[in-house]
Amino acid sequence: MNLGERQKLILALVMRDYIDNAQPVGSKTLVDKFGLTISSATVRNEMVALTEAGFLRQPHTSAGRVPTEEGYRYFVRQLMGQTDLAPQTKRMISHQFYQAGQDVDHWLRLAASILAHQSQAASLVTAPHLEKARFKHIEIISTLGRQVLMVLVLTGGEIRQQMLTLAEPVSQEILSTTAAQLNQFCEGMTAVAIAALVPQVEALEQDILNLIVEEMDLSSAVLGGEVYRDGVTNVLADPEFAEVGLARRALRVFEERAFLQDLLTRTILTTNVGGVQVLIGGEGTWEELRECSVVLSRYGVPGLATGTLGVLGPIRMSYGHTISTVRFVADLLSDLVVELNLD
């Protein structure tokens, strides 16, 4: 469907006004508010065309027009163009990250907070994880009694720790010796290779190797690690969620790990780092997201360590600003990952 220039203009203006005011926008209003040099009747004619094209609809006969999901999609993909944050906003965000020091946990929490605040919606950030983990180093530390802590360092610097309860107490000396042996054997190996070693070693080491394999597998899962959320209450402020039932349905998505897992695997894995993916109204696939939009991106170093971040809000969201924010924060976090690994 190809639209004329004037139709594009009108569609864009309807978007703008509706996003601002959350109310159907009529032809007269449009002409007055934006000082158009054409008459409201002409606008009406164009609106009829846009409605027939499926980009606008009327909530009821003789109300103004409202964008359809298809309309939002057209706007985002064809009409909006590349947007960017104001330099001043960028500086402000960068500054906050600068002040957060070098703690990854802080960075991710801050990223979630900034996304939520900038987009006035709910945000989500997953911790970065290695894509193809290789063994680098292990430490085994006695804590108390039969409980020992295993700290596993993978290539790229990802760290995974896990408690292990042994069959009987073992001295720190023996643990250290075991760790040293494993460090020698397993250097640079993948999970699969390590799994193959299991039958060849003694009982104590078998337990540890199994745990190592398990952790390495987990690290390559999409949603293995921590999930940071923020701004969940923001969506409650949107008029489209004035009815709690809708708000509940939308937010439940955020709570359920299983759903997020599904959402992320089916979208993000087809997105490359740097790209931003926009899901509008569930895209016919996710019933639970019918009245939401989701803006997602990956960050990190492809092939090394990547994570996911995104925003969930009402369909009527300011896509330009949200997409810019998501992209910018993703870039910042990518820089962090680079710094961590290549320093």
Next chain:
Amino acid sequence: MNLGERQKLILALVMRDYIDNAQPVGSKTLVDKFGLTISSATVRNEMVALTEAGFLRQPHTSAGRVPTEEGYRYFVRQLMGQTDLAPQTKRMISHQFYQAGQDVDHWLRLAASILAHQSQAASLVTAPHLEKARFKHIEIISTLGRQVLMVLVLTGGEIRQQMLTLAEPVSQEILSTTAAQLNQFCEGMTAVAIAALVPQVEALEQDILNLIVEEMDLSSAVLGGEVYRDGVTNVLADPEFAEVGLARRALRVFEERAFLQDLLTRTILTTNVGGVQVLIGGEGTWEELRECSVVLSRYGVPGLATGTLGVLGPIRMSYGHTISTVRFVADLLSDLVVELNLD
């Protein structure tokens, strides 16, 4: 204020009915529903007394009665008696914990999930932390370039890890030697004692000691570690939160770390492990919690490692069941802490 037996009965029945149906309960209804052998007029007379005593109120002239916050407090503290979960429910919960293995992270996530599900409200669980941390052991592990991982084990088995960026790359040998020295020096020392050592050592060790002190301090803070939440959307299902504004206000409390910090320090520190604290309607102190109740408890081993867990829901909640659940889950987690430390 001392109530007669019949007044107590009526108050309890009003509670019960209101908690079930969320609607003002009238004298006639009460007599019919519970098969009372007294007339509705008598019930009305008693209700007048209960209203004057401040335990009941009328939303408007000539509607039924609704419990006041004071009424809930009296009910919880004087009337309710000790309640307990059904043995079957207990078994079900224990079984779930049993299946979760020995991963602390899983336990806490599960605890939050069970609390949320049982109480149909929002739940909160903080990771256990040491009360008076003493140094036990340190490992310093080179990851990549100038980034090193410090793993600190404190008495009682609490583990804290932190990344540290050195001024320049240092080999794993030197790091290991340094760690060995520190292990010898700092054995059993408190944060204060370690802080005193800082000026006496060389630059590399100063950085590390400072980080150790910081982490040990953090570990004794109430809200240092992870916070697990669940069931946030449950409260959206309650009719008292049908207006999103109210829901928003209530849930914001859950999002803000600063608020939780305040809430926990001012309540939990005066609660002993095993005890359950009930805050009804903000207790005049927390404006944000005006239409909520919070049921809190501590778990763990006093003087060693403790954490907090609790539930946030509408004032009209089933206190008996919620309190029983919170107590039971707290006890389970306490057992976990005992197991971790004294095994």
Next chain:
DNA sequence: TTTAGCACTCTCGATCCGAGAGTGCTAAAT
């Protein structure tokens, strides 16, 4: 002290109505 009877009060939902906003169509103007 308890209870039956009764008048009174207040909410809630349904219904109705008029104002306002916006449309679609037609016919005239460009």
Next chain:
DNA sequence: ATTTAGCACTCTCGGATCGAGAGTGCTAAA
């Protein structure tokens, strides 16, 4: 061939009205 003015028509929304229903408080009798 477009654009526009004019106009009748439609639909929502807020306010007013009203009756049913539920529950109360009071009084007088049991």
